[in-house]
Amino acid sequence: MEISLPPKEEQKRIAQKLDALLDRVDTLKSRIDAIPTLLKRFRQSILAAAVAGSLSEDWRNAHGDAIDGRKLHDLLRALHEKAGGHARGNASDPSDEAHDLSRDDMPPQWDIAVLRDICEPGRPITYGILKPGPELEHGIPYIRVADFPGNKLRLEGIKKTSEEIDQLFKRARLRAGDLLLSIRGSVGRLIKIPAELEGANITQDTARLSISPTVSTDYVYWALLAESTQRRMRAATRGVAVRGINIGDVRALQIPLPSRDEQDEIVRRVEQLFAFADQLEAKVAIAKQRIDTLTQSILAKAFRGELVPQDPNDEPASMLLERIRAQRVAAPKPRRGRKPISST
Known part of the structure; x- marks a missing residue:
């Protein structure tokens, strides 16, 4: 297997650059991974405001006290009584x-x-x-x-x-x-x-x-x-x-x-806000896919020699290899001794 070997000083620059970039990728991943939880809380806060009346408070204030859910409730009970009431079962x-x-x-x-x-x-x-x-x-x-x-x-x-x-x-x-x-x-x-x-x-x-x-x-x-x-x-x-x-x-x-009119207004607002959250969630999913491929893209760029600028003053990698070969030739070879014969 052949591996492209840059000069030693360039290797150091690549390693430093990789550490910095991959740390940023990890930070970005953690932030992206947190967004679905935030969107879940956002949706629940919308529904909490919807059933508490705060989501439609401005609408209710603009329409006055004539908008009354108690009258609707009376109508619903009257309809059941007219139909014979609720069966106990x-x-x-x-x-x-x-x-x-x-x-x-x-x-x-x-x-x-x-x-x-x-x-x-x-x-x-x-x-x-x-x-x-x-x-x-x-x-x-x-x-x-x-x-x-x-x-x-x-x-x-x-x-x-x-x-x-x-x-x-x-x-x-x-x-x-x-x-x-x-x-x-x-x-x-x-x-x-x-x-x-x-x-x-x-x-x-x-x-x-x-x-x-x-x-x-x-x-x-x-x-x-x-x-x-x-x-x-x-x-x-x-x-x-x-x-x-x-x-x-x-x-x-x-x-x-x-009231029924306020129900319709609440539904309109909830669906509008949920649609916004859905759009954001889709964008987050696309961003997550891109981030998942970012690490491999950075590594590929590093091994192609495109991650950091090359310095002509760096010692060529060929000289580094020659020095490594010379050190290996000069290094004493380990002696192989005979295995002792065991006596029984």
Whole structure:
């Protein structure tokens, strides 16, 4: 193998330059690696401001006290009463200590609504199929918690069950625009159902949320992802081997409720800020790829002799090699002694 050898003094300059540049690359890497955590905090701070009312405070001040979430809450309850009220079912009672949202945590024009009141009458919060049976090539698709890691739906992993099993759990069938919340294992994951899964079903590890048309589904989506709501879900989670939140606690989850107009404004602002964060995240990913190749680029430049200027006053590398060869020739060769013969 042949290696290009620069003069000794140039080697020293290359080593010094490499140390300085690679230190800067390491510093840059550490700063870039910290940005995803900062963006996660940024997104959570947006959602915290959204559900506390501070994100839309200027909008609310401009529209006066006529914008009142309490009136919307009264309307939602009236719609449920007209439809016959909430069925008790066999759900466990909610854990009162977990649902600790206070009116002090929101503007006076807002109200505290429980999730079951926000859902559409006739489509209550429910879980789905207990045992989907063997996977089928053709059948009714059903969504598992594993199908939406990180709140992102992966359509390629969707499995199918039989029409007979789907019929047994027809109460849990999905419509486009429904929300799906994970309630066992990884509690708190959330997705919005796309049009291509209209009529699909769900498993017992998820809960379907069909939001009332009088409420913004997107607002409820963001409110459920806010850390304050996620904390209340964690507080209501029970179990040892498989941890989960019972359907009674899901129905009792508290949502800060502004007027519909303010909900729409909050959604607009959240999505605008999240889009900015997404753009920054994409730029960071590109920058990280470039930084990952920067070290090899610097080393390649060093070995091509392009990293530092060459000095004609440096002793040529050929003279250095000649001196090394002469030292090796002059060095005494080690004597090889005979191995002593062992006597037995």
